[in-house]
Amino acid sequence: MTQPDPHTDPSRPFWQTKSLEELDADEWEALCDGCGHCCMVHLADEDTEEIVETDAACQLLDIPTVRCSDYAHRHRRVPDCQPLTPDRVRAAHWLPETCGYRRLAAGRPLPDWHPLLSEEREAVHAAGASVRYIAHPETDGTPWNVIEWWEEE
Numbered sequence: 214m215t216q217p218d219p220h221t222d223p224s225r226p227f228w229q230t231k232s233l234e235e236l237d238a239d240e241w242e243a244l245c246d247g248c249g250h251c252c253m254v255h256l257a258d259e260d261t262e263e264i265v266e267t268d269a270a271c272q273l274l275d276i277p278t279v280r281c282s283d284y285a286h287r288h289r290r291v292p293d294c295q296p297l298t299p300d301r302v303r304a305a306h307w308l309p310e311t312c313g314y315r316r317l318a319a320g321r322p323l324p325d326w327h328p329l330l331s332e333e334r335e336a337v338h339a340a341g342a343s344v345r346y347i348a349h350p351e352t353d354g355t356p357w358n359v360i361e362w363w364e365e366e
């Protein structure tokens with residue numbers, strides 16, 4: 214008996230069958246787990262060009278909810294805020310390993326706390342995978358510290 218192709222099997226959820234390029238707008242948005250790591254200030258090492266993440270949050274990030282406070286206008290208000298695209302995701306090694314886009318691009322499963330699996334938007338925070346408890350506003354005068362904990366799973 215022929216086994217169904219896992220990439221076209223309609224019984225499987227979209228994040229197991231589609232590439233980043235094949236996602237529609239709703240699926241693209243749903244793949245974000247809301248961790249907020251891409252909303253932190255990132256710095257590039259001048260010598261190595263390595264990009265590191267700091268605990269300083271973008272001015273538009275509402276830290277308690279880990280939501281952008283002006284999502285519709287974020288690119289106009291914060292010119293450094295670049296929209297994620299499939300090509301940018303593949304090149305963005307500064308995204309956390311848990312990021313849904315990075316996972317799908319690498320053919321890896323989503324973490325079990327991802328809202329598409331847990332159906333719980335708070336699960337990312339409970340899992341300690343978000344910036345909720347480590348971020349501070351970039352303008353509050355607190356020294357910026359480099360964070361890199363997400364590389365270990």
Ligand code: SF4
Pocket residue numbers: 244245246247248249250251252297308309311312313314
């Ligand atoms: S790092 Fe990925 S999963 Fe986390 S908020 Fe940004 S796009 Fe969403």
